[in-house]
Amino acid sequence: MTLPAEPVALRGRTSELRTIDAVLAGAEPPGPSLLLRGDPGTGKTALLDAAAARATAAGARVLRAAGAPFETGIRFSALHQLLYATRDFAGRLPDDQRDALAHVLGRAGARETDPLVLSTAVLALVIEVAAGHPLLLVVDDAQWIDAASATVLGFLARRVAGTHARFLAAVRSGAGGVFDETRLPERTVGPLPARAAAALLDSHHPGLPGIVRRRLLHDAAGNPLALLELPASLTPRERSGQVALPAFLPLSDRLEAAFAAGLAGLPEPTRAMLLLAALDHDADVAMVRAAARPHADLRDLSAAKRAGLIRVVEGGRLEFRHPLVRAAVAQLATVDERRQAHVALARTLGPAVAATPAGCRGTAPERRARHLADAATGPDEVVARALDEVAQAAWTGGRGGRPRGGAAGAVTALVRASELSDRPGQRSRRLVEAAFLANVTGQLDRVPQLLNDAGQTTNTATGLVFATTAHLLTNGDGDVDAAHRLLVKALDDLDSMPGNGWDAYGLLYALLFVCVYSGRTEPWELLRAALTRFDPRAVTALQLCYDAYADPVGTADPSRHRLSTAFEDLSSDPAPWQFIPLAYAAVQLDALAGYRHLCHRIIDRERDGGIVTVVIAGLLMLSVDSIAHGQWDEAERLAEEALEIARADGYHLLEGQLRCRLALIKAYRGDTARARTLTDEVTRWAAPRGVGLTQALASQARAVAALGRRDYEDAYVQAGRIGPPGHPSFGVPGRWMVLDSVEAAVHIGHLDEARAHVDAARRAGLAGVSSRVALLTAGAAALAAPDDDAERCYTAALALPGADQWPFEQARIRLAYGEWLRRTRDTTAARLQLRDALESLERLGARPWADRARNELRAAGVATARSEPAAALTPQERQIATLAATGLTNKQIGERLFLSHRTVGAHLHRVFPKLGITSRAALAAALEAQVSG
Numbered sequence: 001m002t003l004p005a006e007p008v009a010l011r012g013r014t015s016e017l018r019t020i021d022a023v024l025a026g027a028e029p030p031g032p033s034l035l036l037r038g039d040p041g042t043g044k045t046a047l048l049d050a051a052a053a054r055a056t057a058a059g060a061r062v063l064r065a066a067g068a069p070f071e072t073g074i075r076f077s078a079l080h081q082l083l084y085a086t087r088d089f090a091g092r093l094p095d096d097q098r099d100a101l102a103h104v105l106g107r108a109g110a111r112e113t114d115p116l117v118l119s120t121a122v123l124a125l126v127i128e129v130a131a132g133h134p135l136l137l138v139v140d141d142a143q144w145i146d147a148a149s150a151t152v153l154g155f156l157a158r159r160v161a162g163t164h165a166r167f168l169a170a171v172r173s174g175a176g177g178v179f180d181e182t183r184l185p186e187r188t189v190g191p192l193p194a195r196a197a198a199a200l201l202d203s204h205h206p207g208l209p210g211i212v213r214r215r216l217l218h219d220a221a222g223n224p225l226a227l228l229e230l231p232a233s234l235t236p237r238e239r240s241g242q243v244a245l246p247a248f249l250p251l252s253d254r255l256e257a258a259f260a261a262g263l264a265g266l267p268e269p270t271r272a273m274l275l276l277a278a279l280d281h282d283a284d285v286a287m288v289r290a291a292a293r294p295h296a297d298l299r300d301l302s303a304a305k306r307a308g309l310i311r312v313v314e315g316g317r318l319e320f321r322h323p324l325v326r327a328a329v330a331q332l333a334t335v336d337e338r339r340q341a342h343v344a345l346a347r348t349l350g351p352a353v354a355a356t357p358a359g360c361r362g363t364a365p366e367r368r369a370r371h372l373a374d375a376a377t378g379p380d381e382v383v384a385r386a387l388d389e390v391a392q393a394a395w396t397g398g399r400g401g402r403p404r405g406g407a408a409g410a411v412t413a414l415v416r417a418s419e420l421s422d423r424p425g426q427r428s429r430r431l432v433e434a435a436f437l438a439n440v441t442g443q444l445d446r447v448p449q450l451l452n453d454a455g456q457t458t459n460t461a462t463g464l465v466f467a468t469t470a471h472l473l474t475n476g477d478g479d480v481d482a483a484h485r486l487l488v489k490a491l492d493d494l495d496s497m498p499g500n501g502w503d504a505y506g507l508l509y510a511l512l513f514v515c516v517y518s519g520r521t522e523p524w525e526l527l528r529a530a531l532t533r534f535d536p537r538a539v540t541a542l543q544l545c546y547d548a549y550a551d552p553v554g555t556a557d558p559s560r561h562r563l564s565t566a567f568e569d570l571s572s573d574p575a576p577w578q579f580i581p582l583a584y585a586a587v588q589l590d591a592l593a594g595y596r597h598l599c600h601r602i603i604d605r606e607r608d609g610g611i612v613t614v615v616i617a618g619l620l621m622l623s624v625d626s627i628a629h630g631q632w633d634e635a636e637r638l639a640e641e642a643l644e645i646a647r648a649d650g651y652h653l654l655e656g657q658l659r660c661r662l663a664l665i666k667a668y669r670g671d672t673a674r675a676r677t678l679t680d681e682v683t684r685w686a687a688p689r690g691v692g693l694t695q696a697l698a699s700q701a702r703a704v705a706a707l708g709r710r711d712y713e714d715a716y717v718q719a720g721r722i723g724p725p726g727h728p729s730f731g732v733p734g735r736w737m738v739l740d741s742v743e744a745a746v747h748i749g750h751l752d753e754a755r756a757h758v759d760a761a762r763r764a765g766l767a768g769v770s771s772r773v774a775l776l777t778a779g780a781a782a783l784a785a786p787d788d789d790a791e792r793c794y795t796a797a798l799a800l801p802g803a804d805q806w807p808f809e810q811a812r813i814r815l816a817y818g819e820w821l822r823r824t825r826d827t828t829a830a831r832l833q834l835r836d837a838l839e840s841l842e843r844l845g846a847r848p849w850a851d852r853a854r855n856e857l858r859a860a861g862v863a864t865a866r867s868e869p870a871a872a873l874t875p876q877e878r879q880i881a882t883l884a885a886t887g888l889t890n891k892q893i894g895e896r897l898f899l900s901h902r903t904v905g906a907h908l909h910r911v912f913p914k915l916g917i918t919s920r921a922a923l924a925a926a927l928e929a930q931v932s933g
Contacts, residue, residue, distance in 0.1 A: 010050050011203075012196025013043065019187050020051045023166055024058070024136070030185035033157040033167040035142075038189030039322065040258030041225025044170035047189065048138050051168050060134035060166075067144030075112075076104045078149035079122070082137065089128050097121035115148075119155040126156060130164035137167045143175030150178035157184055174308040191222025200224060205231040209241030210612070210648030211408060211442040218608075219249050219323045226324055229255055241445040244412050247374075248278075248327040260328035262307040269300040271329075275341050277310065277318040278329040279374075280367060283345070284316040291344040339375050346371035366390045370413065379422040384430070387417035391433060406610035408441040410434075415450075428454045432464050436506055439471040440576070442612035442649035447472050463503035466490035470510040475613065478653045478689040480518040484526070487511050491530050504534070508542055509577040515549070516584060517653055519692020524550050540566055545581035548588035553765040560591055567595050574602065576614045583621045590770035592625040593805075616642045616654045623661055627668075628772060630807035630844050636665050653691065656682045660697035667705035668808065670847035675705045696722045703740050708848030712747035719744055736773070738766065739809065742780035743816070754784040771802030772809065779813035790820055811840035815853050818860075827860050834860065873914060878927075880907045881915075885923035 010017055016036075023034045036044045052062045065082035087105050090098050100121040102110035112118075129135050137160075139145065139153060157167040171179050173188075192200065197217055201208070208216070208231065220226035233250040237243045251259065263271065269292070276291045277283045289296040304310045313319045320326045330338065349368040369386035376383055394410035414434035421427035435450035447468065454465075467490065470483040490507055508530060515523040527546055531539050544563055547555040566582055579602050586592040592599070603618040619642035626635035639661045646655040663678035679698040686694035699721040706715035719741040738761045745754035758781045761767075767774035778797035785793040794817040797803070803810050818833035834857045841850035873881065883893045890901040890908070908920075915926035 010043070010046060011200055012192040013047060013050075013189075016047055016187060016189060017050060020047065020168070021054070023168060024051065024055055024060075026161075026166065030187070032160045032163075032165070033184050034169075035179060035182070035184045035186045036168070036170040036189050037173055037186050038170075039173050039223070040261065041223045041255070042189045042191065043224045044189050045140055046224070048140055048168060048170055052136065052138055055134070055136040055166070058134070060136050061129065062136045062138060063129075064138040064140070065145075066139070067141035067146075069144050072144050072146050075146055075148040076152075078139070078145040079104050079152055080106060080149075082139065082149075082153075083122070083125065086125060086129050090125055092128055093121065093124055097124050101125060115151060119152045122152050123156055123159055126160070126165050127163050133164075135165040137165060139167075139169040142169045142171040142179045143177050145177070145179075147178055154178055154182040154184075157182060192224060192227075193222070197222045197224075197227060201227045201231075204228055205239075208239065208648075209442070209445060209650070210645060212239060212241050212245065213648060214442075215245050215249075219327070221323050223322065223324070225258060226255060241443060242449060243446065244415065244443075248330045249324075251324065251327055251331055255324060256328055256331065259322060259324040260332060262309060263328065263332060266303055266307065267300060269297065270303045271332075272337075272341075273301050274304055274310065274329045275333050275337060276345060278320070278326045279338065279341050280345050280371070282367065283318055285312060285318060286316060287345075287348055288318060291341070291348040339377075342371040342375035346375065366393070373413070373416050373420060376420055380420045381422045381426070384417040384420040384422075384426065387413040387420070388430070391417075391437065394437065406441075406606065406608060407437050408443065408609040411437045411441060411443060411446075418453075424455075432468065436464050436468040436471070439468055439475065440611045440613045441609075442645075444472060444476045444650045462493065463490050464506050467503070467506035467510040470507075470514065474510070474513050474517070475651050475653055478656070478685065478691050480514050480523075480653075481690050483510070483514050484518065484523050487514065487523075488526060491526065505575075505577050508539065509580075512542060512545065512581060512584075513653075515546075517657070517691055517693045519696055541578045541581040541585075545585040545588075548585035552588055552769045556589060556769050559585065560589055563589065563591060564594075567598060570598065573605075576606075576611045580614060580617055583618060587621050587624050590628060590772045592621060593629065596622060596625065612645060612649055613651065613654070616646050616649075616651060616658075619645075620654065620658060620661065623658075627661065627665060628806060632665050632668065632845060636662065639665070652685065653694075656686055656691065656694040657697065660694060660701055663698065663701035664704060667701050667708060669845050670708050670851075672705040672709055675701050700737060700740075703737065703744070707740060707743060708846075710747075710848075710852075712744045715740065716744035716748055716750070736776065738773075739776045739780045739783070739812070742783050746783050751784065754780075758784050771800065772806045775800055775803050775806055775809050775813070779809065779816070782813065783816055787820075787824065794820065807840055808844055808846060811837045811844070811846070812849060815841070815849060815856070818853070819856055822856060822860050830860050831857065831862055835862075873911060877907050877911050877914075880904055881911045881923055881927060884908060884920055885927060 019030060019034065023030055023032060026032050036047060038044050048064075052064065055062050063082050063085060065078045067078060071077040083101075084105060090101050090105065093101070096117070097120070099110070100113040100118045103112045104118065104122075126135065126137070137153075137156075142150065142153075145153070153167075153169070157169070160167050169179065169184075170189075171177070191197070194217070197220065198213075201213065201216060201220075204227070205216075212234075216227070216230050220230055229252045230249055231239060233252050233255075234245070235243075238245055263274075266274070273288050273292050273296070276288045280287070285298070285301065288301070289298065301310075305312070308321055309325055310318055310320050320329075333341070346368050349364045349371065365386065366389075369383060369390055372380075372383045373387055390413045391410040394407040411434045414430045414437070418427045418430040418434070421430060431450050431454035435447045435454065438444070438446045438450060451465065451468065466486050470486045470490075473479045473483040473486070487507060487510060491511075508527070511523065511527050511530065515527050524546065527542070528550070531543055531546065536543065540562075544559060544566060547559050548563075552559075563582065563585055567586075570578060570582075579598075583592065583595075583599060586595055599618050599622055603615050603622075606612070606614045606618075619638045623635045623638035623642065626632070626638060639658050643655060643658040643662070646652075646658060659678045659682045663675045663682070666672075666675040666678065679701050682694055682698050685691075686698070699718045703715045703718035703722075706712070706718060719737050722737055738757060742754045742757050745751070745757065758777070761777045761780065767777045775797060778793070778800055782790055782793035782797050794813065797813050798810065798817070814833050815837040818830045818837055821827075821830035821833060834853050838850055838853035838857065841853055880893055884890075890904040893901075893904045911923075915923070
């Protein structure tokens with residue numbers, strides 16, 4: 001059959017649809033018949049629907065049947081459903097075949113015949129029906145097809161080759177039945193890929209808070225039915241992120257039917273052991289057996305394994321086939337059954353919580369505390385204190401390692417601890433601590449309610465109340481001025497507060513964010529004063545961050561040494577208030593490259609229910625470092641990933657920073673329109689809130705974009721808004737703008753101002769900050785130098801140690817050197833510098849500067865062609881172009897690649913402008929040039 005040129009797409013199922021297209025076309029493999037196999041809810045029916053739509057669009061007739069449990073005992077019920085619409089065609093068959101079909105088609109008085117005769121008659125009927133139009137036979141839920149029908153359909157599916165008929169069936173994994181014995185070609189329909197799953201969820205349930213969205217994606221595990229139905233089972237407050245999601249997401253009737261299938265038929269002891277495994281994610285066989293005593297029998301657990309509900313993985317741990325099977329087990333249990341199971345698990349994990357040794361290793365104390373909390377029916381301060389320790393470990397790392405669920409799970413633990421508290425003061429303190437952790441774990445919407453529930457019944461958490469409120473103002477609203485005022489008052493009262501990790505470090509951590517993003521001196525002075533009140537060893541990371549921002553020149557060399565030591569001294573599980581300041585300091589000193597592996601490790605640790613601000617800020621810092629080192633594709637990927645999280649979780653302050661970094665990348669690449677759009681969006685948000693760093697970064701991106709389009713007046717204005725290069729900036733990128741400011745000033749004839757910028761940078765000692773700032777400063781000096789000193793300055797700049805670490809800055813200086821050499825008539829030397837600059841700039845993708853280098857080379861007598869990066873063509877476009885270059889027609893190319901000639905033509909229509917050609921004759925040369933480029 002001829003397929004439509006533009007097939008209907010099914011989200012995330014491109015590969016499966018290609019296989020279905022091959023079946024419809026009768027291509028080998030897989031041939032004219034195919035069995036789709038997959039778990040409930042994976043979208044098998046949707047794929048069959050897509051196949052039917054494609055076949056109908058191609059002019060085929062479609063016959064469908066679907067199995068149902070209540071019809072499994074009715075012989076030939078599925079065959080009747082599939083073929084009843086063709087009963088008129090049966091009259092064209094020979095008498096014996098017509099008589100054999102009579103019973104199947106429901107004719108009164110008809111007798112059942114021999115299976116072989118019947119199967120042959122069905123095949124003859126299908127051939128007759130397909131003679132006029134191509135025919136597609138579709139059978140869904142084949143696991144519930146009655147055995148008699150399944151036998152005939154299996155016979156038919158193995159014999160449609162050479163006819164105009166095609167056969168597609170779908171069957172549930174592990175269901176067994178006749179179709180398991182047909183040996184038809186199979187295609188497993190697995191979970192959706194992560195990106196497709198997220199897109200499906202977002203298309204049907206847009207605007208979910210990040211923490212809710214991540215939980216739904218995790219529990220659905222790529223199952224389309226779960227992605228569509230789980231959100232609807234939540235309450236409005238749960239969907240909005242205002243209250244915590246339950247430990248097990250509630251299942252709709254359809255989801256329960258899909259994921260609880262097989263549970264009802266298990267023996268009671270097996271269901272009891274499954275419940276124990278469901279309530280403890282880290283349960284292993286030994287633990288479940290111990291908790292289920294005295295009636296435990298491993299043979300009972302084997303029944304669940306045979307049913308495909310659970311399996312034993314490395315270390316004996318029990319793993320459910322799907323997260324929602326775990327949820328179904330819990331949902332089908334009664335409240336009392338769950339409570340008794342929690343008690344049994346807590347007993348198995350060790351002695352009473354009060355007797356837990358302080359140095360107990362592993363996660364057993366945390367797991368025991370959670371089980372006792374879930375089993376408690378009234379206030380229990382002993383269990384509440386154990387949950388306190390769980391939360392403390394999430395913030396500080398703890399001696400026993402981080403708890404399951406990370407800091408987000410610790411919020412739930414603290415809220416439960418507040419419910420178990422026997423005194424109002426303890427309840428209030430725990431709710432404040434929960435609010436503090438909610439601030440940094442993507443639960444900003446919960447913070448006001450948690451603080452309100454805490455009330456004013458205790459004074460011990462006053463400092464943390466201020467810190468929590470400051471975090472909320474900074475991260476959510478971007479009101480750094482109001483946050484600063486709150487922290488001033490909180491630190492004034494510090495002497496009256498206990499110096500524990502929650503209050504003291506919480507305040508300092510909140511203040512650090514205000515310092516970094518305000519771009520003003522006052523918060524940094526407040527931090528400096530606050531740090532003097534602590535043991536220096538306890539605040540090393542914060543002190544290093546302060547030094548890198550407040551006095552990068554004076555402390556650069558010792559700070560780099562101390563930074564290296566501090567990173568080396570980090571535990572394998574450092575607290576966020578230790579890691580984030582070190583990462584910020586390293587970026588300020590252009591020194592993060594040596595610690596990227598640590599950043600990735602900590603980001604990965606916090607991704608799953610951890611501290612979201614660490615993930616966003618860590619990705620941001622890595623992106624900034626990648627920009628500096630010329631890895632712009634990686635920088636953009638990191639920033640986009642962080643931006644998606646920040647936007648979903650409502651971290652508007654960090655969102656603004658990320659938009660600025662993306663704008664800078666766009667400016668480097670010459671996409672000035674996008675850079676302007678991004679900076680306009682950010683400035684409208686940041687300016688009224690006084691977020692100085694964001695405004696400065698927006699001006700930096702605008703200045704770079706203006707330089708790229710050679711609007712030096714605008715570049716000069718934008719750079720001037722940030723501040724003079726030699727002026728202390730407390731993190732605002734004035735010192736990074738020295739080359740930009742000087743280049744703009746030189747081109748608009750402000751030589752005296754350009755040289756003043758260079759002198760100011762030299763007096764400030766900026767070159768001592770890092771090899772990158774040294775290169776920027778030296779390049780600026782060469783640009784502003786008089787002609788009789790320019791060559792020496794350019795040569796010195798390019799010879800600086802470490803200059804090749806910063807490819808864009810180095811290429812810009814080389815370009816400026818080549819321009820100067822050509823202007824002074826040293827054409828031969830100019831060509832060498834310009835060629836090197838062009839090569840680097842094209843590799844980076846810095847299109848405006850590469851165009852400048854190309855134009856300068858032409859002026860120097862060297863002909864150049866503008867080349868596209870190799871990535872301009874997609875793999876399929878390159879494959880089509882390569883075949884077209886050999887002289888094949890569109891039809892011949894389509895036959896080789898299983899594409900229509902119109903699709904091939906559409907691809908070539910996109911290829912030509914990408915390669916800068918207008919005919920097929922130029923393809924070979926253009927492809928060769930692109931590869932060599």
